[in-house]
Structure formats: C-alpha cells, structure tokens
Amino acid sequence: MSYKSKIPILVNYQGAHDPNFPSFPLGTEYSHNYSDNKGVFFYIYDESMEVAVGLKAFITDFSINTQFEQETIKDPGGDVDKVKGIGINYKIGLNVPAISANDARVNATRMETLGIMLNKTVGLGEAADPTVEIKYILLSNLIHNGKYTKKIDVKTAGTIKKYGLICYLNDLTYTVETDMGFFEYKEKLWPKVFSLSLDFVASQTYPQPMSGGIMPAAKNLIRSLTDGGGISDKEAYKGKWPFGISTL
C-alpha cells in the first residue's frame, strides 16, 4: 500500500484532530468538524494519479449551466431542429484557508496536485498521452452523479467514484490572497489563503446505464443523470440529479 493511500493527506489532513488518523492531530479547528458533520467536503479524484484532494466547502461561487447546441436539418417536409450536443458545465469557486503553517504547506500541495490533474499523462520515456482523463467530483448533493440522496461518509476513493460526477476539468485557477498574508517557515512563504476556481464539464461517456447497443454519447449522459429519463413522457421525470431528491 502506498504512503498516499495509507494516509490520504491531501484529503484528510488539516490542523485538527482526525478520528481516522489519531496519530496525526495538530490542533483543533471547528470548520473541519462542521464540514464533516454536514458532509460538505469538495472531493476530486484522479484515477490515473490515484490521488484525491479534499477541501472544506468555503464556496464563493457555484453554477450549473446546461447548453443544448441545436442544428436545423433542412427537409422538404419542413425543417427539423435537432440537438447536436449537450454541455453540462459546472463552475465552482472555493476559498482554501489554512490555520497553521503545516496546513498552509498541505494546501499549497493540494493546489499543485489539482494542477497536475489537468496535465497530460506521461509514461516513462514516452510521449504524453493527449487523451483527456475523467475526474470524479463530489460535493454533497450539489455535485454528484444522481446517487447522493443522503449524507455519505467518504473514507476512500471508492466512495468518491461511486457518488461523484464523472467529468473533465476545463479550467483551474488558484490565486494567492495576498491581503491575508503568508506563514513563514524555513525560509519559505506559505499563503494563508488561496482562492480556487474550477470549471468542469460532465462527461458524455458515462457508462451505459441501460442494456442495448452502444448509444451516442449525449444519450448516455441524459440517461445516466436522469436515471433513464428523456425517453418518453412517462419516464422523463425519473432520476435524482442534480440535487439528490426524487423528481417524481
């Protein structure tokens, strides 16, 4: 077992006591306990790196934007509007504060790790693979795959995979909040607060949720997120995405 899987420091580490890792206590801090009680951590998991990053949900911005790209097919019987593509874009902004120099050091590495997640995958001595890899993102019932219907205790990456939204990262920006200052430690500066913004788009290559042939990508997305909906009037309102409550 790797060091990271033994102590998922980028998820659980904070300057507070963590009951899962009693040998790692470095002070106490209420916001972690509050987030833990409410189950409102922001998690992002990269399968290729086998690393998850967890952040307390100091949300500064959030939106879900659904776009239906249309095209008109010219037809002698009358023009027909078709949907060429569907884009479900999430945007989130978070503040990432540190309560101690150690916390600040881990936060800096969290930011770096998020940056690495956006890179192309490289093999040893091989050219970078241009394929964009999926990520799993989970934030309570605000960002999930339609299965988060009650508080879930996230202890392993498997839980993030089970409930997280499968998506691609588009943009990542983290800014040092210079007004808040820095911790100084061993001739290095560690920002006390980062502000982070992430744009990501729900993957259209969701695993096929229904039996049958291989369906074009957009249909998989609709079916996955709406629990098979979008097919008929009767079934259209199935599913619990995006907020985890039954639509029916």
Added chain:
Amino acid sequence: MNDYSSDYTTDKKAKIFIGNKNKVIDFKPFIENLSYEKKTKVIEFKTFFEAIAQTDGVNVSRKLTFKVVASDYDEAISNHKKFQKLLRMAMPLIDAPDDTSATLKVSQIYIKFSNLISNYKPSAANSYSFDSLQKAGLLCSVSGIEYKPELDLGFFDGNGLIFAKVFTISLDLKVVAPENKKLSRKARAQAKADGDDLSSFTPGSLFGFKTP
C-alpha cells in the same frame, strides 16, 4: 408555505408557468431580467445590376432570469424539485431509444408569464393544466439553462443534503414558429380592396395592447 409574495402573485395572476411532457411547474415572478431578441443574418446577393440584401429568416428568442426564493426547508426542496423537472423538460428526446442511430430531438416547452410571455394571447390565469398551457403558452425550445445559488444567503440543510435558500434560474429560449404580422404593401392593398379583416396584422398581441 403561504406568504405575502404568494398572495401578491395570485392577485396579479403573475406566476411563471412552464410545461412539457404532460407536466406544468410554476415559479413566483422574482424577475431579474427579461429580454426579447430578434436576430437575422443578412446576406448581400450581387447581380450584374445591383446588390440585393437577402435573409433566410429571423431567429426570435427570449431570455428570462428570475430568482427562486424559499422561506423554509420544505419550500427549498420543492423549489429544487421544480428545477430538476425543468431540466428534464428541456432534455432532448431520444428518437427510437433502442435504435443506435437514433438522434436527439429538440425538446420544446410551453412558457407563460402574465402578458409578457404568451402565445400572442395575453390573458392570465392562476393555474394551468398542461392542455390549457399548450393553448396559452409560448412554444419555445431551450438552448440553455443556468442554476446559480445565492451563496450569501446560505443553505437549508437536513438529512445530509443541502439546498440553497435562494437561487437564480436563467433561461435561453428560442421561439418556435414566431408570429409574423408584416404584411406586404401589395397584400395589404389587396386585402383592403377585398374588404378583408386586417386586425390580426395590427400590433398589440405580443403584450396585449391592440392598436387601432
């Protein structure tokens, strides 16, 4: 939950009604933005003698942004459920679900908001069935929907789930088969000569104030 905004909205018959796939949802009219857009693409067609400007049509759209406000946890759940329904109303329809070559058909919704968005019949009511909304509402296809919570106002939480107290919905709508009242001068003269009724070609049906 009933509050003053419910009474006011009922009194003014000003709810926003949206319907599709045999369901109707309604929202209180906490309007942030409402705009009417018409866009046309003009192409200059040059002949030996002259250049003629031509167009292949006019795209008519509406943009509607409104806030959805909850006064308690139950209303917040109800509001989010409505948004989930709205998303499903806008989701494209899959032609022939078992056919791998099936395409995605644009989903069309009916929307009615007092005399400001209607099917050119600006009457108002306090409730609509899906059938009656089909007659009164404006038929549109949805090109975009945005959900944005008001983070400063916070969330209600319960059972391990959180729901924004207030959120904003932005809708980009493309009007299907918009009304055209532009009669050519020749046709107008002909109709007058024939004694035809031209009242359906006078402005006033969009908002409900008929001009003579």
